[in-house]
Amino acid sequence: MADHSLQRRLAAIVVADVVGYSRLMEADEAATLANLRELRSGVIEPAVMRHHGRIFKVMGDGFLIEFGSAVEAVAAALEMQRAATAVEASGDRRLLLRVGVNLGDVIDDGSDVLGDDVNVAARLQTQAAPGGICISANVHGEIDGKISDRFFDAGERYLKNLTRPVHVWHWPDALQSILPLPECPSIAVLPFTNMSGDEADAPFVDGLTEDLITDLSRTAGLFVIARNSVYVYKGKPVDVRLVAQELGVRYVLEGSARRAMGRVRINAQLVDTLAGQHLWADRFDRTVEDVFELQDEVNAKIVEALVGRLTIPTPRNRPKNFEAYDLCVRARLLTEESPQTEREAYMLLQRAVELEPSYAEALGLLAYNRWLAWTHFGEPEDPNRRMAATFAQKAVDLDPNDAGCRYVLGTILAYERRWEESEAAFAKALELDPNHADTWAAMSDMSVLDGRVADGLAQIEKALRLNPYPACWYLCHLGQAQYAARDYEAAAATLRRKDTYRTNSRKFLAATLAQLGHREEARRESELFLIAHPHFTIGHWLSSQPLRDASVRDHFVDGFRKAGLPEM
Numbered sequence: 001m002a003d004h005s006l007q008r009r010l011a012a013i014v015v016a017d018v019v020g021y022s023r024l025m026e027a028d029e030a031a032t033l034a035n036l037r038e039l040r041s042g043v044i045e046p047a048v049m050r051h052h053g054r055i056f057k058v059m060g061d062g063f064l065i066e067f068g069s070a071v072e073a074v075a076a077a078l079e080m081q082r083a084a085t086a087v088e089a090s091g092d093r094r095l096l097l098r099v100g101v102n103l104g105d106v107i108d109d110g111s112d113v114l115g116d117d118v119n120v121a122a123r124l125q126t127q128a129a130p131g132g133i134c135i136s137a138n139v140h141g142e143i144d145g146k147i148s149d150r151f152f153d154a155g156e157r158y159l160k161n162l163t164r165p166v167h168v169w170h171w172p173d174a175l176q177s178i179l180p181l182p183e184c185p186s187i188a189v190l191p192f193t194n195m196s197g198d199e200a201d202a203p204f205v206d207g208l209t210e211d212l213i214t215d216l217s218r219t220a221g222l223f224v225i226a227r228n229s230v231y232v233y234k235g236k237p238v239d240v241r242l243v244a245q246e247l248g249v250r251y252v253l254e255g256s257a258r259r260a261m262g263r264v265r266i267n268a269q270l271v272d273t274l275a276g277q278h279l280w281a282d283r284f285d286r287t288v289e290d291v292f293e294l295q296d297e298v299n300a301k302i303v304e305a306l307v308g309r310l311t312i313p314t315p316r317n318r319p320k321n322f323e324a325y326d327l328c329v330r331a332r333l334l335t336e337e338s339p340q341t342e343r344e345a346y347m348l349l350q351r352a353v354e355l356e357p358s359y360a361e362a363l364g365l366l367a368y369n370r371w372l373a374w375t376h377f378g379e380p381e382d383p384n385r386r387m388a389a390t391f392a393q394k395a396v397d398l399d400p401n402d403a404g405c406r407y408v409l410g411t412i413l414a415y416e417r418r419w420e421e422s423e424a425a426f427a428k429a430l431e432l433d434p435n436h437a438d439t440w441a442a443m444s445d446m447s448v449l450d451g452r453v454a455d456g457l458a459q460i461e462k463a464l465r466l467n468p469y470p471a472c473w474y475l476c477h478l479g480q481a482q483y484a485a486r487d488y489e490a491a492a493a494t495l496r497r498k499d500t501y502r503t504n505s506r507k508f509l510a511a512t513l514a515q516l517g518h519r520e521e522a523r524r525e526s527e528l529f530l531i532a533h534p535h536f537t538i539g540h541w542l543s544s545q546p547l548r549d550a551s552v553r554d555h556f557v558d559g560f561r562k563a564g565l566p567e568m
Contacts, residue, residue, distance in 0.1 A: 007108045012073035012101065012139065013121040014053070014065040016044065016080065019096045019130040021061035032095075036061060039095050043083040051076035056113050064121075066113055070103045070142035077101055077133050078149055078171070085131050096131045100124030103138040120166060123159035127168060137167035150242065155497030165493060185306040186223035186249035189213050191234040192266070193256040205257045206234075207329035208266070208295065212253075215299045217435040218313040218403065222306065225249060226437040226467035244273035247468055251279070253302060264291050268298060270305055279305045292318045313432070317360040317399035327352040328362045331369075339377040345369055360399030364408045367391035371412050375544055376504055378535035388412050396425075403433035411442050414546040422446070422546075437466035441474045448477075448484045451549025456481045469499075476505035483508055483559070484552055488516050502528075507536065511559025522563040530565075539568045 018024075018039075024032040040063075048055055048065055051072040057064040067073035077099045084097050102124055104117025120136060128134040133151075135143075140151060149171060156165035189212050194205040210227050217224040225247050233243060240252040255268035269281035282301065286294040296315070319325045327348045334345035346369050352362040370388035373379035392412045395405040410425030426446075429439045440463035448456035460478045464470060475494055482491035495501065495509035506529035513522035530536060538560050547553045561567075 008105055009108065010104070011106045011113070011117075012067040012070040012103045013106065013113070013118050014063075014067065014073050014077055015100045015118075015121045015125040016063045016065070016077075016097045017099075017125050018061035019098055024095070035095050039084060039097075044080055047076045047079040047083065050079070064113070064118070066106075070101070070139045071146050073101050073103075074133070074135065074139060074143050074147055078147075081131055081133060081171070098125050098128040098130060099133045100126070100128060101133065101135040101139050103136065103142060120159070120162065123162060124166070124168060127154075127159070128170070133171035135169050135171075137169070140169045152246065153498070155499070156493055165496060181248060181250055182223040184221055184223050185251060186225075187216065187251040187253060187302070187306065188225040188230050188243060188247045188249045189216065190230055190238065190240075190243065190252060190254045192254075192268075195256045195258040195265075196260055201259050203329045203333070204259055204326060206333070207325065208257055208264075208291070210329070210332065211292075211295050212299060212302075214316075214404070214433075215295060215313075216302060218316075218433045219299075219303055220313075220434065222303070222435070223249070224435045224466075226435070226470070228471050229467050229469040232469045240271050241273045241276075248465070250274050251306060259288065262288050264288055264294060266294065266298065270302060288322060291322075314401045316402045317358070319356050319359045319362075321356040321359075324352040324355040324359055324362065327355070328359065328365065331362075331365055339379075342369060342372055342377055346373075358398055360395045360402055360405055363391050363398065364395035364402065364405035367395060367412060368408045371408075371415065375415065376533075378533065381544075385415075389416060401432060403429040403436045403439065406432065407436060407439040407442060410439070414446050415544070417546065419546075419548070435466055437463045437470070437474075440466065441470070441477055444477045444481060446546060448481045449545060449547050449549065449552060451552050453481060453484045453552070457485065472500040472503045472505065475500035476503065476508065479505055479508050479512070483512050483515075484555065486515075486555075488512050492516065502532075504533065507533075507541075507560065507563075507565060510563035510565065511556065514562035515559050519562065526563045526565050537566050537568050 053067040100121045102121035106115040124134045151169040154168045192209045194202050252271045258265045266284040270279040331345040331348040334341040349366040367388045370384045374381045374384040392409040406429035410422045413422035444456040444460035479491045479495040491512045510522045510525035
């Protein structure tokens with residue numbers, strides 16, 4: 001018979017837990033208990049009452065709270081976190097909360113609220129950063145457009161003791177804890193707004209932004225966020241303080257550019273988001289022919305404002321043909337997308353090199369394009385492999401000071417099994433540009449395949465700190481490193497993220513699922529992967545990859561075979 005004393009209902013559950021409570025109690029039990037009482041009476045209970053909730057369980061330093069509305073639950077969680085972080089206390093004694101919020105069907109037995117959805121809220125709490133909030137997709141769907149605070153999409157996660165992944169979202173203020181400020185001055189350059197009114201000028205304006213990022217990145221003593229991560233804000237109204245929190249930087253440069261009548265006009269302003277003030281704002285006006293001098297001038301002013309006068313790195317090779325420059329800028333945006341965009345980029349870069357044969361960046365991108373063609377997109381190994389190596393070396397010879405060209409050469413040399421030369425190229429790339437996130441990510445790939453899995457994980461974490469919203473291949477390398485470390489649940493969560501899912505990384509997801517014992521799902525992923533990569537075989541992967549460690553090689557092959565990927 002059904003137990004009629006049990007009542008089911010839809011509820012939003014908030015689980016809040018004090019960070020490091022055991023450590024705090026061990027250090028000073030009396031003070032910690034007093035602070036906890038103050039936190040409950042002065043922060044948590046008022047927020048719960050204002051948003052029509054009820055605390056149904058207290059477990060030492062943890063609070064389980066029920067609300068009738070997801071919007072009220074999240075509003076209360078935000079209020080609690082803001083109030084808690086504002087409480088005056090020494091850094092060692094301050095009580096910070098982690099908060100998880102879930103929406104679902106719960107059971108009320110009269111004295112307690114139970115059910116799987118309560119358990120999910122508790123697991124979400126463990127995913128939140130200190131001072132942050134982690135919510136489920138169900139909650140995000142309810143609050144979208146009703147809560148002004150922005151949450152960021154962290155994709156699907158396998159949570160402890162749950163068999164299915166949960167799609168999670170984080171409150172941006174949590175990122176301030178996840179991404180602590182570097183010790184050196186840190187900056188993000190937002191995409192410049194195209195003020196010309198002509199969409200055809202958009203690639204040129206994007207190129208200005210990208211080149212500023214590249215040149216700032218080469219300056220020792222600065223921490224500079226990579227291009228991919230700032231372009232998530234393109235065309236959107238932004239709060240620079242929120243951008244700084246999300247990217248883990250103190251300074252933000254924003255501006256606009258207009259190209260008209262043979263001239264380029266730039267307005268730029270540098271904001272100190274912690275102090276809440278502008279460090280400087282300026283207007284620049286040059287002829288198109290002087291655009292690179294303009295970039296150098298803006299770069300010098302930023303560096304001087306942040307760290308005083310420094311030795312500016314030796315300039316990179318600058319193109320003289322502006323049509324070639326435009327073609328190269330357009331090709332940058334097409335790299336790694338698909339076999340179709342790879343071929344489009346190839347045509348653009350070929351034309352750029354025809355117009356200016358000494359254009360090092362274009363040659364470096366052309367080398368990378370040909371490397372992708374034979375390693376990832378099923379085009380013939382001959383002559384693409386030979387072309388990639390030739391173009392990469394020529395690019396470095398033309399411009400020894402371009403870290404991007406060095407990184408491309410390092411990648412291609414590894415695939416040529418010229419290990420020492422590859423490592424030297426990567427080292428030189430980081431000497432030229434310590435912020436070169438692509439180099440850190442590529443080195444992770446090589447380290448994992450060399451059996452140095454811990455090094456590979458550290459390198460991809462460094463890359464992701466410089467590029468928090470990365471190109472999909474970063475996450476592919478992260479998932480690959482997690483697989484190699486046999487952390488299959490973490491690998492599956494990474495490889496399911498929408499940023500990388502349905503890309504070349506799907507073969508690693510199939511192998512991961514197979515190792516987790518999800519054989520049917522693994523075979524489905526293999527079939528979907530082969531639709532986009534019909535030429536893939538385990539044999540070709542083995543012959544093409546820069547594998548140096550037998551145990552790592554065998555581990556990947558085992559996963560591919562279990563997932564049903566073809567041998568030859």
